[in-house]
Amino acid sequence: MLDHLDDLASDFSVFHRIPDVTVLDGPTFLRLAWRMPAYQGVMQARAAAYQEADTSAGATPRMAPGRHEEINxxxxxxxxxxxxxxGLFSYGSSRG
Structure with missing residues (x-):
């Protein structure tokens, strides 16, 4: 994901009308970024290219028909x- 921040920012601006992704908290950013390949944008093209490369290399497609991955x-x-x-997210102390 970090290799595609500029692409994600571009798709966020088009599909979610969020001009600056840095204003999003981490969980919101990840929830929306996970869904970007569903839209006809840069990330869909990248996901298709990765899938094509995996398939042509003999690997099993990541999202084969009928196969569901658990989504957080x-x-x-x-x-x-x-x-x-x-260790990726810190919500501070749980003490009141």
Whole structure:
């Protein structure tokens, strides 16, 4: 994702009317960025190119028909509990 920040920023401005992605909090950015390949933008073209490269190299497509990957909803609780996001988000102290 970090390699495509400029592409994401471009697609965010077109499809979500968000001219500056840096105003988004991390969970919101990730939720929206995850969905960018669904729109006909730069990220859809990049995702298609990656899929084509994987398929032509003999790899199983990442999103084969009928195959569903679990999507983290991006809530505070789900991000903190998901090992894939360990250490990426800090919500400060839980003390009142």
């Amino acid at each position: 909803p991006g809530t505070r609780t789900s991000l903190m509990a998901d090992p894939a996001f360990a």
